Amino acid sequence: MREKKPGRMGMKRVELALLAFLLAGCGAETKKEVAVVTLPDQDSAGAQILISDCTECHGAPQPSAHPAGEWAGVVRRMQNWRTTKGFGVIPEKDEAVLIRYLQEHSRQ
Ligand code: HEC
Numbered sequence: 625m626r627e628k629k630p631g632r633m634g635m636k637r638v639e640l641a642l643l644a645f646l647l648a649g650c651g652a653e654t655k656k657e658v659a660v661v662t663l664p665d666q667d668s669a670g671a672q673i674l675i676s677d678c679t680e681c682h683g684a685p686q687p688s689a690h691p692a693g694e695w696a697g698v699v700r701r702m703q704n705w706r707t708t709k710g711f712g713v714i715p716e717k718d719e720a721v722l723i724r725y726l727q728e729h730s731r732q
Pocket of ligand 1: 677
């Protein structure tokens, strides 16, 4: 009996460590969601394309990062990165919607 107790305690400690690890994982996930929510006009088609096609390699880029005139060039460069890294190129129609979205909310 006495010998078994420490064993069970040990198991509990492992379980607690695992739980803490899982909770920490949840925390990180929540942070990511919060970062995404800070995009302007979040429900628009452009924002949704940004969330799905511009976050594979880095966090969601903010439209305010560039003035309107620079966004087409930045997106072209990112399309090249997509090709280089083996992601599919964003279709022309989506790219146009995305660039319009970035320009509408760009740095003034
Ligand atoms: C395949 C990976 C990949 C994807 C997908 C990707 N990027 Fe990038 N992005 C990079 C890399 C690598 C850098 C750093 C080198 C550079 O700036 O070219 C970067 C840097 C940036 C920067 C900071 C540099 C700057 O010029 O301001 C912005 C803004 C950006 N990306 C926007 C976007 C947008 C918008 C999309 C979606 C169209 C996108 N990224 C999708 C790889 C990617």
